[in-house]
Every structure is written in structure tokens, then in C-alpha cells.
Amino acid sequence: MFKVRAATLSDSHAVQEIFRANIENAEWLPELARVSDFAKSSEGELVFVASSNDEEVVGFVSVHVDGSFIHHLYVRSDFQNKGIGRSLLSSLQHWLPVPWRLKCVQKNQRALSFYLRNGWREVGAGESEDGAYVVLEWRRELTVS
Template structure:
């Protein structure tokens, strides 16, 4: 485990680094999708209208969580693949839940087994199943 220097609200200075985190993380996590479809600008589109927290390690943004506040819906949780397994995802998720409270919900693609395992270890429960253009997903809820 590394010592995360800071979980902080997103600001414009984080944008360029988080574009790269988002791109690298999706290429790593969504191995079944043609990664040439992923672009740096996808980050900007993905966070429109959302609130964000950023994990900073040694002055470098290494992960983020974003949510849509009216629905307590967590939309994105991504950590630079070089920092996986270091507790950053947990720190971001816990920090987000402290802000938005519970119940909270999120969707996770079933093919993303490492993410599914992560949320189930964190005691998120399956509410329903669905299909998207990227494959089957589960709607998960954190209630307690």
C-alpha cells in the first residue's frame, strides 16, 4: 500500500493527467473492446455535469471517482493501472460515499471481473442485470 498524498476535489489542473489515466485504465480494464475507439477527449465527455474527487500521489493525479449527485450514482472509478492494488480505489470510493451518502448505485460491466470482485468485496449488492453496447452489466447498490 502506498500513502496517498491527497484525495481532493477535481480542478482544471488535473484534466490532462486524468485524460491519460482514463485512457490507460479503460484500455487495461475493457480488454474485450477495440481500444482504438478510446480517445483522450473521452474523459471530458464522461464527466459532464458530474462531481469528481481525485487521488493525488507525489503531486500526480493517479485516479478519480465521478458521480451524478441527484441520483447518488457513481459513474466512473478509475485508477492508473500502474497503481492498482495500492488502496487508491478504496480511498476514492470511501471518500465519495462520505460525500454522497447512501444509498448509492453504480453499474459495472460483468466482463470487467476485477472491478466486479472489487465492488463485491466492498459489500455492494446486485440490484438488477442489464445490457449495454459494451456488454452485460450489473446495477449495484451500497445501502448501509
């Protein structure tokens, strides 16, 4: 069982490690774009963590509240495919106005498939230093499964 809660200062190290590991293993991300300082990358965002029964942080989501923009969603590799990403997103329904948006690098097929399976729809596209991306949107009438 996992619990989603607001991140605290004591979660910083675990969140940074999950972020660093995911970025370092992101074969879809260009080498030059692999900034692995989560605090710098998420400045001004609200962060929520998923923790296990023993309070171990196993994933997180960071959100720009203005614009309801999901900036980061990462789960520790040994806890992936256990519903944690869906739980983190579902927890936002209680307070974050819809529609929600995010950008997903097209080469990140695993993440793109996850979002599309969970009711997100493509509403735009663009190009960044990370490569081509799609803009995805989620609305309340679309359900996070």
C-alpha cells in the same frame, strides 16, 4: 500516503491519461465502445482525484450527484492494489447520500470482484452497447473496507 480532493482544471490531463489508458486496456470492453474522451464521458459529473505526496494524480472517481451514481472509478495501473479505489469511494461517505449505485460490465471481473469485496450488492442487471452489466448498490450499513 494518498489524499483525495476535488479535481481542479490542472488535473484534467492526468485524469484524461488515466481514463484513456484504462479504456484502451479494457479487454472486456468492445472495440466500438472504447470512447476515450473523459471530458465528454463525464459531462455534468463531480470528479475527485487521489494524489500522492508529491500531488501526482494516481486515480479518480466521477459521480452523478443526482441519484448518487458512480460513473467512473479508475486508478493508474502502477498504483493499483494499494487501496486507492477504496479511498476514493470512502471519501464519498462525507457528502454523497446513500444508497450509491453503479453499473459494472459483467466481463469486467476484476472490477466486479473489487466492488463485491467492498460491500456492494447486486440489485439489477441489463444489457448495453458495452455488453451485459450488473447494477450494484452500496448502503452505509455495508462498510467499504
